[in-house]
Amino acid sequence: MDIDTKIARVKELIAKREELDAELQELFAGSLKERRAPKCSNCGDAGHRASACPSKQAVAVQ
Structure with missing residues (x-):
């Protein structure tokens, strides 16, 4: 071929x-179900999870 x-x-x-x-x-x-954006259980903001929470990281640095 x-x-x-x-x-x-x-x-x-x-x-x-x-x-x-x-x-x-x-x-x-x-x-088909659409997936929801992740919601943080630490601060309640959408777009990230508690393990990557910017508020948690800011507190840990101080």
């Missing part, structure tokens, strides 16, 4: 994969 034939086959397979991905997305669009 020469390189041009391989490239053509790869393009065909990619096109099929994109079609399948689009169809699967339509079928399962409503069933």
